[in-house]
Amino acid sequence: MKVFTSLRKLFPSLAVLAVGLSIAGSTVKADAILFDPDGTAPTNPAFQVGSFGFETGNTLAQASISGGNIIAPGNTFQLFLQTRLTNLTASPGGNTITPLGLNGVASPPNPAFEITLTASITERVLTSSGGVATFQTNGVQNANSFIRLFYDTTPDSTNFTGAGFADGLQILSATPSASLVSSGDFTVSVNAQGQPIANSAFDTFDTPGSAPAIAYAGVTSVTGSGGAIISAIVNSFDPTFFLTPINTVRFDAFNNVPFNQTTPSTNFNNQTNTPAVVANRGTTNGVSGPDFQFQSRTSAAFTAVPEPASVGMMALGVVSVLGYTWRKRRQAA
Ligand SMILES: [Ca+2]
Ligand SMILES: [Ca+2]
Ligand SMILES: [Ca+2]
Numbered sequence: 001m002k003v004f005t006s007l008r009k010l011f012p013s014l015a016v017l018a019v020g021l022s023i024a025g026s027t028v029k030a031d032a033i034l035f036d037p038d039g040t041a042p043t044n045p046a047f048q049v050g051s052f053g054f055e056t057g058n059t060l061a062q063a064s065i066s067g068g069n070i071i072a073p074g075n076t077f078q079l080f081l082q083t084r085l086t087n088l089t090a091s092p093g094g095n096t097i098t099p100l101g102l103n104g105v106a107s108p109p110n111p112a113f114e115i116t117l118t119a120s121i122t123e124r125v126l127t128s129s130g131g132v133a134t135f136q137t138n139g140v141q142n143a144n145s146f147i148r149l150f151y152d153t154t155p156d157s158t159n160f161t162g163a164g165f166a167d168g169l170q171i172l173s174a175t176p177s178a179s180l181v182s183s184g185d186f187t188v189s190v191n192a193q194g195q196p197i198a199n200s201a202f203d204t205f206d207t208p209g210s211a212p213a214i215a216y217a218g219v220t221s222v223t224g225s226g227g228a229i230i231s232a233i234v235n236s237f238d239p240t241f242f243l244t245p246i247n248t249v250r251f252d253a254f255n256n257v258p259f260n261q262t263t264p265s266t267n268f269n270n271q272t273n274t275p276a277v278v279a280n281r282g283t284t285n286g287v288s289g290p291d292f293q294f295q296s297r298t299s300a301a302f303t304a305v306p307e308p309a310s311v312g313m314m315a316l317g318v319v320s321v322l323g324y325t326w327r328k329r330r331q332a333a
Helices: 002-025 209-216 308-332
Strands: 034-035 048-056 057-062 076-090 112-127 132-137 148-150 168-178 184-186 224-237 245-255 294-304
Touching: 002 308, 034 112, 132 224, 168 245, 224 294
Parallel strands: none
Antiparallel strands: 034 048, 048 076, 048 294, 057 076, 057 294, 076 112, 112 132, 112 148, 132 184, 148 168, 168 224, 184 224, 224 245, 245 294
């Protein structure tokens, strides 16, 4: 009875604490952060940004197709991604910021630079039926999983070959996490039996006669689209770029195929920053397998490490709850 009374008295404080923790644990919220796109180089100042916008880039869902269909629920596949930054979004306000020299040609004294993103994430299929699949970040990540950002003063990323996405100065490293928000879906064209079918050329972006157009001649693809959210725990960041300390990053991607906004990559970057992962999509992308390749338009948002003041407040809250319990126990004794 005594225990019941003390729990009931304690409950209101615990409920408030629980609400506070669940808000802190959700990454739906993103923070405005101070980000200097060229670090200590003087061309650009630090901007207060809400998100990063990336160019339409390449994604490979490695070993995601089997028997002409998306693999069955419960199975995992590895997602490889490579793209480059095109703009920042101001926060507050939402204005688009295009840093001087980004993806440009050097016009002294302003040097050109690029910021590239490479990622490798283990995903798990949740549902797969009739050309519609859903997935999320897998709890156990492959040893080869990573998320990286590079600052490069010799811009050279090349979608066709996958070269130049993982060179320069690494400014962020993160590990994909299933404990933060993640989701994904993809819907592809199917026949009357619900089997994925190719109804397009794979590469409709490159002009006839160009090297990619020649390389992908004869390759067909399913058509389809979907969205994905991937979150990650930040392991390290360069404080001359990220002036606000960050602890998580969240990517929101719109994925679609066929390629109509960028050149399909033949290769993707691996753990050792080498474009050695060969896109093995076969002659019918989305049917031949084992890989499935599509284009992705991605944005990134961050959460900041809580200010020391708010950490202190939370610690104070825990201490007062503990103190209350201790006093009640002493009174009961
Ligand atoms: Ca700067
Ligand atoms: Ca370079
Ligand atoms: Ca580069």
